[in-house]
Every structure is written in C-alpha cells, then in structure tokens.
Amino acid sequence: MMFGVSINSKLKNLLISIIWAFSMAIIIACKLVRPSPRLILFSDDFSVNKSQWETWYQENVSAVSIVNEELVMILEEPNADMVTTNRITNFNVETSVTVNRKHGTDDNLMGIVCRYIKPRNYYSFLISSDGYYGIAKKSKGNTQLISSDHMQYDEVINKGSQKNQLTAICEKGTFSFYVNEKELISLQDEDAFLTGGNGLIIGTFSGTDDLIIGFDDYIIQAR
DSSP, X not given: OHHHHHHHHXXXXXXXXXXXXXXXXXXXXXXXXXXXXXXXXXXXXXXXOOSOBOOEEETTTEEEEEETTEEEEEEOSSSOEEEEEBSOOOSSEEEEEEEXXXXXXXXXXXXXXXXXXXXXXXXXXXXXXXXXXXXXXXXXXXXXXXXXXXXXXXXXXXXXXXXXXXXXXXXXXXXXEEETTEEXXXXXXXXXXXXXXXXXXXXEOSOSSOEEEEEEEEEEEEO
C-alpha cells in the first residue's frame, strides 16, 4: 500500500514538473514573438508651439496657427486645398491625428499627407465632414483619387463637427487608411514616390464660408 502511494506521488510530481515547464516555454515564446514598440519620430499635442510646423497668415486666403492646444488650418477660398508640413522627412511612416471641423460647410476635405515633395507631389488620406473618404495622389501638380473613382461613404466617420481619429500608413508601395480604428482601405501603388516629408491637409469644394479645421494629438512612427 505504501509502495502504491509512493508511485502516485512521483507521477503527480512529474506531471506538475511537465506542466510547469510547458507553461514556461509558452511564456518565453510569447515574449520572443511580441512585436517591439514602433519608434516614435515625433508627437505633438500642440500644448506649446514646438516650431515644427509651417505656420502663416495670408489675408483673405489661408492661415495656419497653433491656437488653444490645436493646430488650426483656415481656408477662405472655394475649390482649393492647402498643406502644412512638419520637419519629419522619414517616408515609411504611420501617422495618427485627431481632427474636427470647427466652422464651414461639411462639403470639405481634411486629412494626413505623406511623401510630400514640394506642393506638386504627395499622397493624401482624406475624409469629409459628411462621411466620405479616399486616398489621393498628387503627381506633377495633378491630383487624382487612387483608392476608387470617387470618394466612398462609411458610417464609421463621425459627421459634422464631431472628432475623428485618422491613421495613415505609408510603407514602401503600400498605403492604408484607418478612421476611428477601422481600416477603410489598403492599396498598392506600383509607381510610388519613395521619398518626401509629412504633414496635414484641408480642402474645400463649394460654399462661401471659411473652412476652419482643428488637428490634435499628432503622432508619427517609423515603419
């Protein structure tokens, strides 16, 4: 009887040792495959002016300034757009920002810019305050959507003056766009620009009111 108890005790201890070793192996494996945090190249909550952005005031045309802890872009012309850039020149990046319309028509554009090569060449990741989105490419001064024939509608985009969180990924020839953490589109550009800077964009289609857009919580990471 005592011999049987001894055998059962040894088997129990052996099973415990096996289970413990297996558990430790899983934990170590999980640590090994856990992705390392991406390098943050630049972040800005606009609580102070870090002098990292292009700012200006052009009377009756456009303005960019840091006001009340936001980067505020103002456009006073119909059927126009404007871009402000920062000092980050990495071109394989993931950029996030919070955006909202403060004044003007919902028939507008706002978003993120990457691969900016002067005003004539860049990619833009765009939404409108009435719920549309798209990815556009400006090449040699000509802009066209590359995500589809026209802007697409999605309910995930908050309307009017509500805030939206945008994320744009520019990695080699792949371009992906997320709004409020939902991926809306990912595409390949076989003739992609492989250099350039980063920034923000707004645009108008129609209407006589000034368009005023606020940006906050800007983060750009290396890919």
